[in-house]
Amino acid sequence: MERYNLLIALGISPAIVTETIWTLAVEHPHPAVPAEIHVVTTLTGERMLRRHLFEQSDEEGLSVWARFCHEVLKLDPEEAEAPRWFIHVPIRGNGHKLDDIRTWDDDRRYATLCYQVVAQLCADPEAPRVVASIAGGRKTMSAHLLTAFSLYARPQDESIHVLVHPEQAVLNDPSFFYPRAGTRQDVRIERVDLHLVRFRHHLEELARLHRQGRLPQTLQELESLPGLGLRPARPANVEIILGGRNERMLRLLDPEGNEMALLQAITPAALVTLLTLYEMLRRIDASEISNLQLINNEQVEALRQAAYAFCRDLRRLRPWDDGVTLSRSISELNQALRRHPLCGRYLQIVGRRTWEETFYAFRTEPPALQVTIPQSLDYMKWPFQHIPKRSA
Numbered sequence: 001m002e003r004y005n006l007l008i009a010l011g012i013s014p015a016i017v018t019e020t021i022w023t024l025a026v027e028h029p030h031p032a033v034p035a036e037i038h039v040v041t042t043l044t045g046e047r048m049l050r051r052h053l054f055e056q057s058d059e060e061g062l063s064v065w066a067r068f069c070h071e072v073l074k075l076d077p078e079e080a081e082a083p084r085w086f087i088h089v090p091i092r093g094n095g096h097k098l099d100d101i102r103t104w105d106d107d108r109r110y111a112t113l114c115y116q117v118v119a120q121l122c123a124d125p126e127a128p129r130v131v132a133s134i135a136g137g138r139k140t141m142s143a144h145l146l147t148a149f150s151l152y153a154r155p156q157d158e159s160i161h162v163l164v165h166p167e168q169a170v171l172n173d174p175s176f177f178y179p180r181a182g183t184r185q186d187v188r189i190e191r192v193d194l195h196l197v198r199f200r201h202h203l204e205e206l207a208r209l210h211r212q213g214r215l216p217q218t219l220q221e222l223e224s225l226p227g228l229g230l231r232p233a234r235p236a237n238v239e240i241i242l243g244g245r246n247e248r249m250l251r252l253l254d255p256e257g258n259e260m261a262l263l264q265a266i267t268p269a270a271l272v273t274l275l276t277l278y279e280m281l282r283r284i285d286a287s288e289i290s291n292l293q294l295i296n297n298e299q300v301e302a303l304r305q306a307a308y309a310f311c312r313d314l315r316r317l318r319p320w321d322d323g324v325t326l327s328r329s330i331s332e333l334n335q336a337l338r339r340h341p342l343c344g345r346y347l348q349i350v351g352r353r354t355w356e357e358t359f360y361a362f363r364t365e366p367p368a369l370q371v372t373i374p375q376s377l378d379y380m381k382w383p384f385q386h387i388p389k390r391s392a
Contacts, residue, residue, distance in 0.1 A: 003035040009137040010041040016136035130240035268311030282386040306383035
């Protein structure tokens with residue numbers, strides 16, 4: 001059988017250990033036996049583990065662990081091939097073992113121990129795979145173990161949980177440690193393979209960049225690092241849907257065309273502002289545009305009015321005839337975009353003031369933009385040169 005190292009959080013139920021090993025040895029598609037068993041627990045948990053698994057004997061003079069080794073692992077517990085036990089208990093400031101987790105300091109000491117044990121087990125890339133079980137202990141105990149495992153786990157390591165049915169009957173039976181042939185116990189143990197978010201490779205890559213003095217300074221730089229293999233959160237396309245009140249919306253799409261963000265009930269004026277700024281920046285082929293280029297500009301107003309017509313709104317679109325009106329329009333747009341974090345990040349407009357003028361630009365280079373219009377409005381002349389349209 002394959003050998004692995006078991007890492008498990010334990011409270012006061014030692015049966016969690018034997019139940020976990022049993023399901024890996026009996027129910028797993030590729031049965032495996034632990035080479036080492038690492039238990040992270042408290043002094044109370046350690047006492048319960050030693051008493052129930054090793055110190056108490058049955059009518060044949062066997063401890064629970066000895067009987068388990070013979071019946072399930074097919075090993076003699078005294079042989080060299082038998083699993084080796086390591087019980088890890090946090091130490092308080094006074095040098096005594098932590099008997100329970102009652103305070104913030106107790107929890108911190110337990111968490112620190114989890115990180116130390118996991119880091120040590122996963123340090124050698126060639127060491128046996130580690131199976132981390134979160135079935136035992138308080139919720140915070142298993143949470144710390146799983147978090148540490150996410151940081152240090154290697155590709156071959158895995159995290160699991162075990163579910164025992166019927167739960168209450170087993171909890172009320174202190175003699176149950178694993179299903180035994182020839183007994184009346186009708187117990188089912190189900191293993192749950194947990195999806196583990198792994199950060200080890202990312203941390204190693206960031207550490208390498210740190211040594212070279214090349215740490216990313218922005219989210220965009222972080223997403224673009226090839227060594228991390230991150231899937232960018234940056235949208236590939238922006239789709240603005242024009243039309244009546246119930247039709248207008250803005251969608252952010254990923255490279256496969258899946259929706260990443262949706263804004264509805266946007267005022268037509270806000271959408272027109274976004275389209276106008278997008279178009280004008282591309283007409284002048286610049287990253288920012290001055291308010292003096294937008295105020296009292298007949299070309300800009302004609303563009304705004306033509307775009308507004310596709311929104312089929314009866315209210316009058318106020319012209320950009322001064323800096324205050326323009327600033328209010330941009331504020332209205334930004335306020336609508338902030339309703340979704342991705343929209344605010346990639347489409348928000350920022351201003352840069354000088355003594356004579358204010359320059360407006362997108363906070364980051366915006367994704368490609370396209371507009372969808374109702375088929376009934378397709379007869380109208382499309383005013384934009386740099387924004388494609390399609391009919392719904």
